[in-house]
Amino acid sequence: MRYSGFKVLWEGLTGNRGWQPVWREPEPKSSYDIIIVGGGGHGLSTAYYLAREFGLTNIAVLEKGWLGSGNVGRNTTIIRSNYMLPGNEPFYELSMKLWEDLEQDFNYNAMVSQRGIINLYHSDPQRDAFARRGNAMIMAGADAVLLDRAGLEKQCPFLDFDNARFPIKGGLWQPRGGTVRHDAVAWGYARGADIRGVDIIQNCEVTGFLIEDGVCSGVETTRGTIEAKKTAVCVAGSSGRVMAKAGMRLPIESHVLQAFVSEGLKPVIPGVITFGAGHFYVSQSDKGGLVFGGDIDGYNTYAQRGNLPVVEDVCEGGMAIMPMIGRARLLRAWGGVMDMSMDGSPFIDRTHIAGLYFNGGWCYGGFKATPASGFCYAHLLAKDEPHPTATEYRLDRFISGGMIDEKGVGAQPNLH
Amino acid sequence: MSQSNRTQGGHIDRSKTLRFTFNGSRLEGHPGDTLASALIANGVRLVGRSFKYHRPRGIFSAGSEEPNALVELRRDAHREPNTRATVTELFDGLAANSQNHRGPLRYDLLAVNDYLSPFLTAGFYYKTFMWPKAFWEKLYEPIIRASAGLGRLSMQEDPDAYDKGFLHCDLLIIGAGPAGLSAALTAARSGARVILADEDFRLGGRLNAETLEISGDSGADWAQATVAELSSMDNVRLMPRTTVYGAYDHGIYGAIERKTDHLADGGGKPRQVLWRIYSRRAILCAGATERSIAFGNNDRPGIMLAGSVRAYANRWAALPGRRVAVFTNNDDGWRTASDLAAQGAEIAAIVDTRERASLAAPAGAAVSMGTSVVDTKGRHGLKGVALSNGSTVECDCLAVSGGWSPNVHLTCHQRGRPVWRDDIAGFAPGPDLPDGMRVAGAANGSLTLAAALREGHEQASAAAGELGFSTVAKTPPAAEDEAVEASAFFHVKNDGPRAWIDLQNDVTAKDVKLAHQEGFRSVEHLKRYTTLGMATDQGKTANLLGLSVMAECTGRTIPETGTTIFRPPYTPVPIGAFAGRARGKEFRPTRLTTSHKWAEERGAVFVEAGQWLRAQWFPQSGETRWRESVDREAAAVRGSVGICDVTTLGKIDIQGRDAAEFLNKVYANGFAKLAVGKVRYGLMLREDGIVMDDGTTARLGENHFVMTTTTANAVSVFRHMEFCRQCLWPGLDVHLISATEQWAQFAVAGPRSRDLLRKAVDPEFDISSEAFPFMGCGEVSVFGGTPARLFRISFSGELAYEIAVPARYGDAMIRALMEVGEEFGVVPYGTEALSVLRIEKGHPVAAELCGQTTARDLGLGRMVSKKKDCIGNTLSERSNLNREDGLSLVGFAPVMRNDQLSAGAHFVSRGKPASTENDEGWMTSVAYSPELGHSIGLGFIAGGHERMGEIIQAADPLRGRTIEVRIVSPHFVDPEGERQRA
Amino acid sequence: MIINHPLLGPRDASEFTYLGDASLIDRPDWQAEDAQQQFHDYLYLRDNPAGEHRELWFHEQGDRSWLVVTRNTLTHEITGVELARDVAMQRGRGR
Amino acid sequence: MPSLVANSPLGDFRQEFDGLEVAEVTGLAIVSIATPHGREAELAGAVLDAWGIEFPPVGASIESTAGEIRILGLQPGQVFALFQRDDERPAEAIARKIGDYGYYTDQSDSWAILRISGDRSREALERICALDLHPDVFKTGGVARTVMEHLGVIVLRDKDDAFLLLSARSSAPSFLHAVVTSAKNIQ
Known part of the structure; x- marks a missing residue:
């Protein structure tokens, strides 16, 4: 079924009786060419691109709970490609370009909204570091604008320029950055993959891997054994738990990132604003809620909830730069479990076990990467060689010292 | 205006009258009232509009679960959107306005949405607005955003503390x-x-x-x-x-x-x-929250929770209606009928979905058992209800009880x-x-x-x-076990008018059914697809109704269908409250050096360095551009003598029998053999072999060292050293305490610095070059007996010292130093001149020690000892960190002498386009060198040391200025380092 | 969270700074033949358990002790708090 | 030659509020004493000989009977000694008194000291201090290092309704603002 304004009109006039399920609910088969473990954003986009780009459709996506229940369903919806290091920026720019064509591509309105993202700077050294980043972005084909104070005031007159403890001197602006309706990304990819024949199987938890002589030939699940030529794990947030079943230790810790939404408000802010001297970033959803967050809580956890000090720290950051939000109320807080990697950058790689692949370590940046992650993982699975923009996302990069450390804080995951 | 619906009794203070306005109308109430109870007492029924269809809405509940009666409270900067009238305590002068409508509340232009409802079903927006592509941000989304949202922020700073x-x-x-x-x-x-x-x-x-x-x-x-x-x-x-x-x-x-x-x-x-x-x-x-029942047009003003109707009557002596009907599936609804009757309301009907009830109806009430309400009428306020038995009941208030949810x-x-x-x-x-x-x-x-x-x-x-407290074994106070029999009835099934589940977000039973039809059957999918329970009331009265309809669709029980769990906060909390006092200038503490007051008096411009404020430069009269001041200050240091407050550098006092051995482990270079009375530059690595920090460490005694760290890393270095001390080498006798705050420390730099210090240091201390050579240190006294520490170290490359006195003398010290230095033309210099001087010498700071660079990258590779166990040396040997074409810190000078270098530019070989694959490094720091008369820079470039003299592009497309630069030595001034040893 | 400090009693976790897995105490021998591999595993690989986790916290705004806290990463329940120095000594670390 | 005059971090601040008073304390010497490994008993003995008091455990302080010195147990292996400063080099004064059994570091200039006293002092501290200062829990003589409004603070209860608060000298104005705001906010 193709979605369109006309279809909505027609259905409205005929009692909305014609809408079909967005995805099937198939029983798992006994074997597939490729099993994707994890029905979150990255897993579903991997399945979608395997089908669309490489014509591979004998594929199952296995999801422990409900489709999209991972971090694609619990994030702050920001997309951007404002990275600095050559190992990262081309990949995230690929992702941005995929976002820009996504809705027409999978015929689902995920509300990709490029209203821009601004990272504020407060000092000359910060400005210089942003200049380094902005130039790296442009050199990778992305867009970047360095705003001085006057340029920033034009866009965000409501910022507390003069009274702020850390005076706001300008910002690095990526006009193509923005937000996307996060759940719709999962649903759109699921629909696109389902239409092309991929089996999406919910409530099917992987309990073990079939590994013999260093070869993985499938998985054990709560719904039986399923064989596969290739098994692709894609369970960020649960990577440690799942890969432990394959006997692997990872350069990853699990941490919780909290996010918050305010009550609905008439339009307040234009795009995404990120406060560098505090821990705060904010956007406003189409429904009117301010969607905001800050730092991770900072301790290992698999609990999808955080604690008060971070809530307060985030709101302090918000009030520091835009004290007009004081009377807006925080409506809901939630926590997502992050794969915090040792250098802050992800992995899309084979493992040392033949037939077993791993995608994870996205830290708190996985949502924006959803299209490119799926695209590059699909490339790796289909061709057994990394996509050119993802060659550095190797699991063994720390052995040789090939860290991709944007923040420069070293092997301490909670600082990334 | 009289309080037309006010009756007798209640917990309000009738001796005082409070005046308030709603949408400009002047009304009155009493202490003890909420805004909602006062509106009800005044007969106001229409108070707002729903989120999507802009349906007229009235007060629904009497507590924090309220979905409908949201107002903008107070005026101007005090305006507080989305405030629930049901929990707003009435005060004299209160001003409230309804929100989320275009035009007057009664004639909201956006009410047209209600007629479009067949097209605006759950999730309709996922299926359209995709063509043409560019129209989303420009057309569709702005329209959606403008009509979505609820109340308005004032856009002014929150004036309250x-x-x-x-x-x-x-x-x-x-x-x-x-x-x-x-x-x-x-x-x-x-x-x-x-x-x-x-x-x-x-x-x-x-x-x-x-x-x-x-x-x-x-x-x-x-x-x-x-x-x-x-x-x-x-x-x-x-x-x-x-x-x-x-x-x-x-x-x-x-x-x-x-x-x-x-x-x-x-x-x-x-x-x-x-x-x-x-x-x-x-x-x-x-406690518990009452829930409604889903039936046709169950959202009109006048349709309320039964327990709330009772609360308004009993607690506030305010009648939500004159002629009240009750629709219930449990005993509790009957109490509303009897209490309302006692307060003088006419009970038009009691409609109970059950076949029998245990309570008696008040006199005159028509009782319909086994019956439901199926539809209602009255656009701006309830006028009557239609029952499943075909009859209709005229009423202006319907009290609905669907049972109580804990x-x-x-x-x-x-x-x-x-x-x-x-x-x-x-x-x-x-x-x-x-x-x-x-x-x-x-x-x-x-x-x-x-x-x-x-x-x-x-x-x-x-x-x-x-917890170990013994309670007096007393029985609780006695009360009756009143009848509370309830039944599981949530939804009056029909194919007719829409039945609301979530009043605020306009989610109807049809939306839930559509979600089921399209496969959004898990509770979380249901919530996310229909927005059920996502409004400001978080579905307190709605969630269970939604679940029940989904359960009907799937043929499962409610617990099989699932439940949603709740997250904090229970009710919305102002962002300002979470921030508390930490806003404006008080967002974070401010740290001031002891010379701050003096610098202020000199008109210094200050800059944030972490939490510190440091003097950036000291403008003199006639100087109109910052560069004039900075050039003058830097030139003065190279020409005679300057003074800079360097107190902000971290200082760690290290003592113990094993202090030297400990330093040998935390620094990459050797410290075991440092002589007493000497200072050494120290390079600290992280365990991954990347440079963590640098500084100087002085040996004051056999078992006593003082380490300096960079300003930014003072805290993390201390923490790291405590980790090394307690967790890695707990057997070493070594003790750490921060001394950053204890000492006011000043750099005295320039060829006349010794002359100046001779006027400050008490004469019994010989500070001649022989007695106090470069990299020497010692405890001295100044200005007639004040204890001080003197270090002969140089950041500027000139003959230079740092002198520290106890912080209580810091203010006096800077004034005294300036006084005795006058004859040498001493100038104070700030962080900008400091930066110029260090770039001229090629010394790395935070821009170069950015956590991504190795000692080798910085040209300090030979300092990393291979002969001892120290943090970071093993992993610093990894292949990728030792590539031939690895980065090197070198200097850069413009090919065209007048060109300005820019920090953040990337290096690209001549003739190649500026793209990621041609990226060879970046410029870290730039300054105008008054000594050389042109712009100079430091930066990292692949294989830099082998490329001296090569001309490359410094690409800065971000600012549209790409220039050609020459790779040069990072030591722009006095490369042999002779001046500092003079 | 509240950490029940072995010397000071219960203190709010916001006084502490977190580092990570307590295995960071077990720094390898720099002279081992496969020292680089050992240091790699020590610094970069984690068990990252869903359940009981022994981890290092620094009482930065307190008594400056490093602590080994045993905490469940699913429930956040804390079942043990020790001075890291004692733990390190028990594991044979000295000079 | 100019001579150097000392100044206090908060200019001898003092202000009264309803139910409490906030005042800067000046003139105190603060010397940290670290205990060398293996010489704990000797150091404790020297302290006992010099002032007749035990070495306090972490979290407690002990004042000498004559009141000339109070020793605060701050962290394992480290205490602070507080006494009236009548010497430019208080660390050396301590060393003269108890010998070189410990490692001494002068901290007198590192801290700004406020005394908050009066029957509402605990109520004011409630707004910035996460410690339970109930007298049954935090007894007179109790000492703790904690954080208030992003600032490190050492709290010493020196009387039932009086607390000594030590916070870093450089941020003393911010700390004073925090304490005074608390006093005002409960009025």
Whole structure:
């Protein structure tokens, strides 16, 4: 079924009786060419691109709970490609370009909204570091604008320029950055993959891997054994738990990132604003809620909830730069479990076990990467060689010292 | 205007009249009123519009679960959008306006959406607005955004102050209804430290809204007597107007106390206080929330929760209608009928979905058993209802009771799942409660008054007992076990008019069915696809109705269909309250050096360095551009002598028999053999081989060192060294204490620095170059006996010293140094000149020590000892960190002498386009060198040391200025380092 | 969260700074033949358990002790708090 | 030649509020004493000989009977000694008194000291201090290092209704603002 304004009109006039399920609910088969473990954003986009780009459709996506229940369903919806290091920026720019064509591509309105993202700077050294980043972005084909104070005031007159403890001197602006309706990304990819024949199987938890002589030939699940030529794990947030079943230790810790939404408000802010001297970033959803967050809580956890000090720290950051939000109320807080990697950058790689692949370590940046992650993982699975923009996302990069450390804080995951 | 719907009795103070306005109309109420009760007393029915269809809406409830009656409260910068009228305490001069409509409330232009509802079904927007692609941001989205949202922020700085605080107790009791009061009484009498918090301004909970009796008194009187007893006890803290909004780990609860919201003018005091309550045990006595029933057009003004109708009549003496009908599936609805009748309302009908009921109807009420309401009429206010038996009833208020849902919210905050109970047809707290929490009363699914009193007493006894307090074995106060029989009836099935589930977000039963039809069948999919329960009320009255409709569709039971758990906060909390005082200049503490006041007097321009403020430069009269000042300051240092406050550098006092060995482990270069009275540059690596920090360390005695760190890393280096000391080498005798604050330290730099210091250092100390050579240090005294430390170190490359005095002398010291330096033309210099001087010498700072660079990259590779165990040397040997084409820190000079270099530019070989694959490095720092007369820079470039003299591009497309630069030595001035040894 | 400090009693976790897995105490021998591999595993690989986790916290705004806290990463329940120095000594670390 | 005049971090601040008073304390010497490994007993013995008091455990302080010195147990292996400063080099004064059994570091200039006293002092501290200062829990003589409004603070209860608060000298104005705001907010 193709979605369109006309279809909505027609259905409205005929009692909305014609809408079909967005995805099937198939029983798992006994074997597939490729099993994707994890029905979150990255897993579903991997399945979608395997089908669309490489014509591979004998594929199952296995999801422990409900489709999209991972971090694609619990994030702050920001997309951007404002990275600095050559190992990262081309990949995230690929992702941005995929976002820009996504809705027409999978015929689902995920509300990709490029209203821009601004990272504020407060000092000359910060400005210089942003200049380094902005130039790296442009050199990778992305867009970047360095705003001085006057340029920033034009866009965000409501910022507390003069009274702020850390005076706001300008910002690095990526006009193509923005937000996307996060759940719709999962649903759109699921629909696109389902239409092309991929089996999406919910409530099917992987309990073990079939590994013999260093070869993985499938998985054990709560719904039986399923064989596969290739098994692709894609369970960020649960990577440690799942890969432990394959006997692997990872350069990853699990941490919780909290996010918050305010009550609905008439339009307040234009795009995404990120406060560098505090821990705060904010956007406003189409429904009117301010969607905001800050730092991770900072301790290992698999609990999808955080604690008060971070809530307060985030709101302090918000009030520091835009004290007009004081009377807006925080409506809901939630926590997502992050794969915090040792250098802050992800992995899309084979493992040392033949037939077993791993995608994870996205830290708190996985949502924006959803299209490119799926695209590059699909490339790796289909061709057994990394996509050119993802060659550095190797699991063994720390052995040789090939860290991709944007923040420069070293092997301490909670600082990334 | 008279209060047309006000009756007799109630807990309001009729001796005082409060004036307020709603949408400009002048109205009156009394102390004790909420905005909602006063509106009802004044006969106001239409108070707002719904989110999507802009349907007319009236007050629905009498508490914090309110979905409809949201207003913009107060004026101008004090405007507070989305404020629930049902919990807003009335004050004199209150001004409220309805929100989310275009044009007058009664004639909202966006009400057209209601006629488009067949097209605006759940999730319709996912299926359209995709063509043409560019129209989303430009056309569709702006329209959606402008019509979405609820109230408006003022866009002005929040003028009110907020505060925070910390409380400790043995027992936190959440909710001061019958269960909470009973629990508090028992716990308090045991001697435990008790906090009793309630969101209402009048403690007593439902007791204030009911006509039930306790021990022969009215419930409300009993509540007041109990509150009086509790407030007389030292070990009890009563906190009305306080919402416990979240349950966090280890017995910590978040609470928000509204201090001045009920006052016309807060008098400058904090408006709200955000408390963190540390409890050893907690008892949740949060009561229950009534839910509605889904039936055709069940959203009109005048259709309300039955318990709320009763509350308005009993507590506030305000009748929501003159002719009231009751629609119920349980016994409790019948009480509304009898109480309303007692207050003088006409009971038009009692419609009960059950076949029989145990209570009697008031005289004159028509009773229809086994019957439902199927439709209603009255666009701006209810006029009548149609029943399933075909009859119609004229009425202006319909009191609906779908049963009571325990307020389990806080039991879920640590991801506990509620469990279904058939007897109350609702979810009750599950077994996985937050550690230390117990639940009592209606929150626990025990819906009678007697049970609430009993459970409160029992749970408090048990909790106090666990903590070692003995409770007086007294039975709880007696009350009747009133009839509360309920039935599982949620939804009047029909194919006719829309039946609302979520009033605020306009989710109807049809939306839930559509979600099912399209495969969004898990509870989470249902919520996300339809937005059920996502509004400002978080679905308190709606969630279960939505579940029941989904259960109907799937043919499963409600518990099989699922439940959603709740997350904090229980009710929305202002962002300003979470921030407390930390805003504006008080966002973070400010650290000042001891010369700050003096520098201010000199007109210095200051810059933030972490939390420090440092003098950036000292403009003199006639200087109009910052460069003039900075050039002058830098030139003065190279020409004669300058003084700079360097107090902000971290200083760590290191003592112990093994101090030298310890330093040998934390620094990459050797420290074991440093002589007493000498200073050495130290390079600190992280364990991954990347440079962490650098600085100088002086050996003051055999077992005594003083380390300096960079300003930015002072705290993290100290932490790291404590880790090394306690966790890696606990056997070493070494002790650390920060001395950053103890010493005011000044760099005295330039060829005349020794001459100047001779005037400051007491004459018994020989500071000649022979006696006090480069990299020497020692304890001296200055200006006639003040203790000081002198270090002969140089950041500028000139003959230079750093001299430290106890901080209490810092202000006097800078003034004295300037005084004695006058004859040498001494100038103070700030961080900008400092930066110029160090770039001229090629010294790395934070821009180069950015956490991504190795000692080798910095040209310091040979400092990393391979002959000892130290942090970072093993992993610094990894292949990728030692590539031939690895980065090198080198200098850059413009090919065209007048070109300005820019930090952040990337290096690209000549003739190649600026793209990622041609990226060879970046410029880290730039300055104008007054010594050389042109712009100079430092930066990292691949294989830099082998490329001296090569001309490359410094590409800065971000600022549109790409220039050609020459790779040069990073040591621009005095490369042999002779000046500093002079 | 509240950490029950072995010397000071219960203190709010916001006084502490977190580092990570307590295995960071077990720094390898720099002279081992496969020192680089050992240091790689020590610094970069984690068990990252869903359940009981022994981890290092620094009482930065307190008594400056490093602590080894045993905490469940699913429930956040803390079942043990020790001075890291004692733990390190027990594991044979000295000079 | 100019001579150097000392100044205090908060200019001898003092202000009264309803129920409490906030005042800067000046003239105190603060010397940290670290205990060398293996010489704990000797150092404790020297302290006992010099002032007749035991070495306090972490979290407690002990004042000599004559009141000339108070020793605060701050962290394992480290205490602070507080006494009236009558010497430019208080660390050396301590060394003269008890010998070189410990490692001494002068901290006198590192801290700004406020005394908050009066029956509402605990109520004011409630707004910034997460410690439970109930007298049954935090007894007179009790000492703790904690954080208030992002600032490190050492709290010493020197009387039932009086607390000594030590916070870093460089941020003393911010700290004073925090304490005074608390006093005002409870009025």
